[in-house]
Amino acid sequence: MLDLGSGAGSFPAGATRARVIRVDAERPATAPENFVLGDAARLPFPDDSFDAIVSNHSLEHITDLAGAVGEMQRVLRADGYLYIAVPDASTLADRVYRWLGRGGGHVNAFRSAEDVPRLFGEWTPAAARVLYASFSFLNRKNFRAPAPRRLVLVGNGSEGLLRVGTWLLRKLDAALGTRWSVYGWAYYFGEFPEGAPETEAAKNVCVRCGSGHAGAWLEARGAVERRWFGPARYACPGCGARNYFVGG
């Protein structure tokens, strides 16, 4: 499996039994196992060498996008799987992200759900999914280096404020059909004989680690705690942070 634009790893190695090769144009401070420094538009691998490719929020950073797409299509086997997630540049979340990080390294802007599939020509996604934001990139607890000074202008990265803000935006979207709390899209390419991937949006997104969970799944685990006042809440199954439950 190729983790393209991996940084320190866009998913844990333990999440799959596959051998994972991580590629990024910059060497992360802590390089993960099997890390290869490389250009997405000139991958140092033979044709058909991967069973799966994960590109988790990396296409927006790649200068030679057409070159990178051609390389993904070259190194992935014909019966392989491809997962891509990108931010929607028109959303509040991505605008705030770019404002905070002075561009945040985003060189490509995707503004419609068709932008990514169009890049892949004859390859059509088997499924697509809307990704919701938690603004976890603003969470002060996630800054190891000194936080940008602009953070002061957005509640200084307070987790409690993010919890309330995310919940309010999600409720607003549910009531008005707006997209204030949407972050981007995920696409699944490949053959899924056992059924297409889950496309129900995971609307409960952790304000600390950013993991998304479907409401029904959290309810089934008994993770949702209802109180006599205020919104119901749950502890993130990934990191334990307290979040407000938005249903879904």
Ligand SMILES: [Zn+2]
């Ligand atoms: Zn979490």
